[in-house]
Amino acid sequence: MPSRSPRPARPRPARSRPARSRPVRVALPAATALLLAVAASGCTSDGTGGVGGTPGAHGLRDPLFPRAGNGGYDVSHYALDLDYDPAAHHLKGTAEITARATQDLSAFNLDLAKLRVESATVEGAAAAVNQAGTELTLRPERDLRKGETFKAVVRYSGAPPRITSANSDKEGWLRSDDRKVSLALGEPTGSMAWFPGNNHPSDKATYDIKVTVPEGQKAISNGELRTPPRTEGGRTTFDWQMREPMASYLAMLAVGEFEVWEGQAPAELGDDEEEVVRTVPVYAAAETSVAEESEQLRRRIPELMEWCVLNFGPYPYSSVGSVVAREGDVSYALESQTKPVYGGTDSLESDQLHELAHQWFGNSVSPKTWRDMWLNESFATYAEWMWEEDEGGPSAQEQFEAAFADDDNWEFPPATPPDESRISGDPVYQRGAMVLHKIRQAVGSESAFLEVVQGWAATHRHTNASTADFTSYVEKKTHKDLSAVWDVWLHGDAKPSAHSG
Numbered sequence: 001m002p003s004r005s006p007r008p009a010r011p012r013p014a015r016s017r018p019a020r021s022r023p024v025r026v027a028l029p030a031a032t033a034l035l036l037a038v039a040a041s042g043c044t045s046d047g048t049g050g051v052g053g054t055p056g057a058h059g060l061r062d063p064l065f066p067r068a069g070n071g072g073y074d075v076s077h078y079a080l081d082l083d084y085d086p087a088a089h090h091l092k093g094t095a096e097i098t099a100r101a102t103q104d105l106s107a108f109n110l111d112l113a114k115l116r117v118e119s120a121t122v123e124g125a126a127a128a129v130n131q132a133g134t135e136l137t138l139r140p141e142r143d144l145r146k147g148e149t150f151k152a153v154v155r156y157s158g159a160p161p162r163i164t165s166a167n168s169d170k171e172g173w174l175r176s177d178d179r180k181v182s183l184a185l186g187e188p189t190g191s192m193a194w195f196p197g198n199n200h201p202s203d204k205a206t207y208d209i210k211v212t213v214p215e216g217q218k219a220i221s222n223g224e225l226r227t228p229p230r231t232e233g234g235r236t237t238f239d240w241q242m243r244e245p246m247a248s249y250l251a252m253l254a255v256g257e258f259e260v261w262e263g264q265a266p267a268e269l270g271d272d273e274e275e276v277v278r279t280v281p282v283y284a285a286a287e288t289s290v291a292e293e294s295e296q297l298r299r300r301i302p303e304l305m306e307w308c309v310l311n312f313g314p315y316p317y318s319s320v321g322s323v324v325a326r327e328g329d330v331s332y333a334l335e336s337q338t339k340p341v342y343g344g345t346d347s348l349e350s351d352q353l354h355e356l357a358h359q360w361f362g363n364s365v366s367p368k369t370w371r372d373m374w375l376n377e378s379f380a381t382y383a384e385w386m387w388e389e390d391e392g393g394p395s396a397q398e399q400f401e402a403a404f405a406d407d408d409n410w411e412f413p414p415a416t417p418p419d420e421s422r423i424s425g426d427p428v429y430q431r432g433a434m435v436l437h438k439i440r441q442a443v444g445s446e447s448a449f450l451e452v453v454q455g456w457a458a459t460h461r462h463t464n465a466s467t468a469d470f471t472s473y474v475e476k477k478t479h480k481d482l483s484a485v486w487d488v489w490l491h492g493d494a495k496p497s498a499h500s501g
Contacts, residue, residue: 002005054104062370064420069199070110073101075098076099091157095195099153101150103146105146106139110154111135113193181255185334186336202368207240212235213255217257218285221339224283244462247366251387265302274308287324290345319338322352332344363458373423373428379453381429396440400433410495412427447459489501
């Protein structure tokens, strides 16, 4: 599974509403190759003649993606300096990675796909480099001590690849057929197509993303522009900053000709829920050919934000926006942090509330492992049910009943997809939303349910959370034993009675 599959269609009453490749290896001197061989054995010198650190794990043994991410360190910041030539499809990049060693470390891995590393340093000294498949191994000149903060700088270049997942979705670097638009998208592992990193949602970091492109094109990424775009020698540089922690799969980049609408949106309401006490800037972009038809939908962001803030609590970021591509450029919508990406105006209209809800659930509160993805999708799906109910459409109960009747939602429990190709299966979305509806019924009132929802978003703001964290939190918050809900609706294999739990 790569980028998020198109969201499964939700049955509902009709209603009108307004508008892996062969290893690539860097040639190494004999002495460097020897150092790497020693590092792989786990017996390295600490400079005093004794045994020092050991290599970090390549892969975090995620239950669905065991090779994703790497062990031995925790990244706090990525500073990316990228130069992209669309005509030649060539990317040149420098990644400065600030991290803390979580063990005595003799070597560590980063995830990088099909881009050639030209050089690397750790703490200013040249590091030995080895590339095999999507694993980039760096061997510092000296071992890193547990708890030590260090900087690694990787210089690389090449043609950023498109990545195809187990269920045939496309992620990584997506070029339109006419080569006018490039989109870098990353769920679950596509970010390794354009920068080296610890590619697992459990290692969140802040980002600076500087991108230089031909004059006349825009480069749009997460967060806010640090400075106005500057043009020199026929090329324009865009300098973006993502100040709040972000999982690597939520990093995005769009390059092409885009029109931009800017404004303000509510981000926090006062105690009386009428007064807006904080706003954030809106940066909504659309590819020029779909800009006019998407403008009114993009202008709905403040309205949708106000509804989300009212129901989910304060917005967790310092800006909000969107990127609308043409329908053929990408075949799905994705909740990229602060700027969800939509494949055409139909995707924008149907998915805008869903992807905005993800900014709280999935982006701010991120999964600890990919099996916890149902926590992302259940909340975003149930947000749609609540929105429809508030807008005079089918009630949440009616939508629950429609989802319950659909046998596709009972193929597996939402918290345990059987393999990576099913991570975006219907149960993750629809049956996950049914779990939330059962919690709402169990607590007895909408206000009590919203206290649970808002408390969950606030308690785990900008962190990672697991299914066990969620079930424990809900029971403590509600002072109820909800084991029947967990056993039947979250973990049960068989389809129950609609009134069970």
